[in-house]
Amino acid sequence: MPKARTPEERSSDPAAVEVLKYAEEFGLGTAFSRADSMQPCPIGSDGLCCKNCFMGPCRVVKDGQTGVCGATVETIVARNLARAIAAGSSAHSDHGRDMAFTLKAAATGEAADYKIRDPYKLFTLADNLGVAVEGRSVEEIASDVADIAISQFGQQTGEVICVGRAPAKRQKIWRELGVVPRGIDREVVEVLHRTHIGDDQDPDHILDAAVRCALADGWGGSMLASDISDVLFGTPSPLVSQANLGVLKDDEVNIIIHGHEPTLSEMILAATGDPELIEYAESQGAKGINLAGICCTSNETLVRQGVASAGNFLHQELAILTGSVEAMVVDVQCIMQALVPLSENFHTEVITTSKKVKISGATHMEFDEHHALDIARQIVRRAIDNFPKRGETHIPDVSSDLVAGFSHEYINYALGGVMRGSFRPLNDAIAAGRIRGVVANVGCNNPRVTQDATHQYLVEEFLKNDVLVVETGCGAIASAKQGLLLGESALEYAGPGLREVCEAVGMPPVLHMGSCVDNTRILTVLTQMASEGGLGDDISDIPAVGLAPEWMSEKALAIATYAAASGAYVIMGTTNPLKGSEEVQRLINEGWREKFGGRLEFVIDPEEILQRTLAHIDERRAALKLPEYDASKWGESGDKRMLQLIELPFEERQAALYGEPA
Numbered sequence: 001m002p003k004a005r006t007p008e009e010r011s012s013d014p015a016a017v018e019v020l021k022y023a024e025e026f027g028l029g030t031a032f033s034r035a036d037s038m039q040p041c042p043i044g045s046d047g048l049c050c051k052n053c054f055m056g057p058c059r060v061v062k063d064g065q066t067g068v069c070g071a072t073v074e075t076i077v078a079r080n081l082a083r084a085i086a087a088g089s090s091a092h093s094d095h096g097r098d099m100a101f102t103l104k105a106a107a108t109g110e111a112a113d114y115k116i117r118d119p120y121k122l123f124t125l126a127d128n129l130g131v132a133v134e135g136r137s138v139e140e141i142a143s144d145v146a147d148i149a150i151s152q153f154g155q156q157t158g159e160v161i162c163v164g165r166a167p168a169k170r171q172k173i174w175r176e177l178g179v180v181p182r183g184i185d186r187e188v189v190e191v192l193h194r195t196h197i198g199d200d201q202d203p204d205h206i207l208d209a210a211v212r213c214a215l216a217d218g219w220g221g222s223m224l225a226s227d228i229s230d231v232l233f234g235t236p237s238p239l240v241s242q243a244n245l246g247v248l249k250d251d252e253v254n255i256i257i258h259g260h261e262p263t264l265s266e267m268i269l270a271a272t273g274d275p276e277l278i279e280y281a282e283s284q285g286a287k288g289i290n291l292a293g294i295c296c297t298s299n300e301t302l303v304r305q306g307v308a309s310a311g312n313f314l315h316q317e318l319a320i321l322t323g324s325v326e327a328m329v330v331d332v333q334c335i336m337q338a339l340v341p342l343s344e345n346f347h348t349e350v351i352t353t354s355k356k357v358k359i360s361g362a363t364h365m366e367f368d369e370h371h372a373l374d375i376a377r378q379i380v381r382r383a384i385d386n387f388p389k390r391g392e393t394h395i396p397d398v399s400s401d402l403v404a405g406f407s408h409e410y411i412n413y414a415l416g417g418v419m420r421g422s423f424r425p426l427n428d429a430i431a432a433g434r435i436r437g438v439v440a441n442v443g444c445n446n447p448r449v450t451q452d453a454t455h456q457y458l459v460e461e462f463l464k465n466d467v468l469v470v471e472t473g474c475g476a477i478a479s480a481k482q483g484l485l486l487g488e489s490a491l492e493y494a495g496p497g498l499r500e501v502c503e504a505v506g507m508p509p510v511l512h513m514g515s516c517v518d519n520t521r522i523l524t525v526l527t528q529m530a531s532e533g534g535l536g537d538d539i540s541d542i543p544a545v546g547l548a549p550e551w552m553s554e555k556a557l558a559i560a561t562y563a564a565a566s567g568a569y570v571i572m573g574t575t576n577p578l579k580g581s582e583e584v585q586r587l588i589n590e591g592w593r594e595k596f597g598g599r600l601e602f603v604i605d606p607e608e609i610l611q612r613t614l615a616h617i618d619e620r621r622a623a624l625k626l627p628e629y630d631a632s633k634w635g636e637s638g639d640k641r642m643l644q645l646i647e648l649p650f651e652e653r654q655a656a657l658y659g660e661p662a
């Protein structure tokens with residue numbers, strides 16, 4: 001029996017540690033304890049188990065061994081990776097499809113509770129999708145935009161339109177390699193077909209199909225999901241909020257929204273402000289209604305509306321363990337089945353809402369965008385009904401303030417203003433060496449490693465090394481909980497050059513850009529940096545690295561693949577699902593580097609992740625003939641210099657500023 005870890009070994013988050021101690025005391029299991037008692041299957045975790053037909057499952061563990069059909073280790077490992085990428089792509093892209101249908105229903109007036117909140121984003125999207133804008137109403141434009149977006153999923157030939165937003169050089173590479181996605185669903189289906197028994201058996205060829213599928217997600221389904229969410233609910237701009245379990249309230253009805261989609265959660269937010277429901281909550285003995293999020297539904301409502309986050313993936317059970325949650329309302333993805341049996345120890349009601357997701361034992365209140373606000377009101381009422389049943393609560397007094405909501409549109413504005421929005425100041429700062437490079441730190445938590453510890457270690461180290469950090473998903477919530485999304489606290493770690501730039505621009509050095517689908521915002525930032533000039537003309541030229549140090553989901557593999565195929569160097573931590581095949585690891589590393597200029601590696605040791613990231617950034621800097629990064633050159637201007645100067649007596653200050661009098 002493997003050894004159970006202490007709460008401190010399970011999480012680096014003090015709120016989680018407190019609740020895990022309480023869970024142990026009461027003998028309640030969590031993902032952390034289940035991970036301790038169930039070691040991963042050593043064959044499956046190396047990618048060596050094939051279940052693609054019923055002559056197997058085949059476990060290929062000896063040299064030269066093949067499956068019953070003759071499939072080699074390389075074929076099996078590549079097929080398993082490709083299938084995971086297809087599943088991940090389908091999840092994010094299906095989310096995009098649902099957003100497109102909601103836009104259509106909003107435009108035609110069938111979903112009266114939804115409005116076009118950001119017409120400017122709609123016009124930009126219309127332009128990209130080739131929809132005429134002149135002399136037409138917002139609704140007419142939105143209706144056509146929705147139709148074209150919907151058509152991208154079922155398109156059979158041609159190219160997914162958003163691919164045309166990538167740098168020209170990148171598009172040429174994809175066309176020459178034949179990996180431009182034709183239609184979003186088509187690429188997912190083709191991977192499933194190709195990996196069926198007796199189909200594609202050349203690992204490199206299988207991985208090409210996986211790349212095309214991932215690109216259909218990154219430059220298709222996910223990109224449309226982010227864009228349409230912005231059109232319907234507003235493009236994010238910086239706002240202040242809080243994160244961690246301490247956002248739950250002892251004296252209010254606590255409702256948690258968990259999963260990934262903003263459609264219902266936006267309506268629940270509206271319902272929590274309904275005076276009638278607030279009055280009803282008060283009649284049940286509560287002081288109000290408190291809404292908080294978990295996972296990426298949290299990120300969606302945090303970056304647009306400032307709804308507080310109760311935490312990331314591994315906080316979903318911990319929130320229920322506080323005994324203070326009246327309803328956990330879930331939509332799709334990353335929802336643990338364990339929530340339902342755990343909730344039976346408390347008064348918490350787990351409410352499933354998606355047509356696609358039911359959990360045995362949970363209450364199902366199916367969401368329909370045509371009656372969105374009504375359903376949201378019913379859900380809030382149901383949560384209020386549970387308040388009088390609440391027992392003892394154990395809410396840790398731990399939360400951090402944060403600033404979130406850095407869309408690429410806002411970053412443009414912050415760097416250049418309304419009239420001159422541009423990435424030029426960022427490119428210049430990187431070119432000069434004030435900012436050494438950029439890291440995208442994204443992805444999940446995984447209970448097999450200490451929660452948030454690698455995210456925190458890496459982000460702090462990057463800041464010290466003058467690396468600007470952009471974040472999404474559960475990685476962003478990890479930084480939020482650690483206070484790293486606040487300019488003043490993150491700048492304590494920042495190196496001198498990064499600090500100067502952030503102070504001058506008025507931006508924190510860790511930028512929360514949204515949910516998992518919003519990784520496409522990072523693609524857009526990289527594309528804009530490439531088109532701005534000074535840092536090459538393609539994503540692969542930029543001194544930037546993508547990381548998912550605590551990943552666990554198939555979606556993370558899809559994201560990593562589209563980022564690598566877009567030219568980025570991507571490192572994933574925690575585990576290596578390709579360990580069984582040196583050849584497949586070579587194909588996605590040197591092989592993809594040769595083809596795409598980007599690559600994917602699995603690196604378990606956080607220190608090694610740090611060193612490889614910095615080495616890549618410096619290597620890219622050298623290739624661009626930029627000055628070598630040298631922290632000692634910076635730090636004598638900006639606020640720091642001003643603070644030094646105002647300490648000086650008048651004469652000395654004048655002399656420092658203007659030289660000694662002649």
Ligand code: SF4
Pocket residue numbers: 050051052053054055056057058066067068069070071076196197198
């Ligand atoms: Fe075994 Fe081949 Fe069937 Fe896979 S496809 S389970 S390797 S026989």
Ligand code: MSK
Pocket residue numbers: 260295296312313333334442443444445472473474475515516552553555556
């Ligand atoms: S929620 S996919 S655990 S980041 Fe997007 Fe978090 Fe990973 Fe789910």
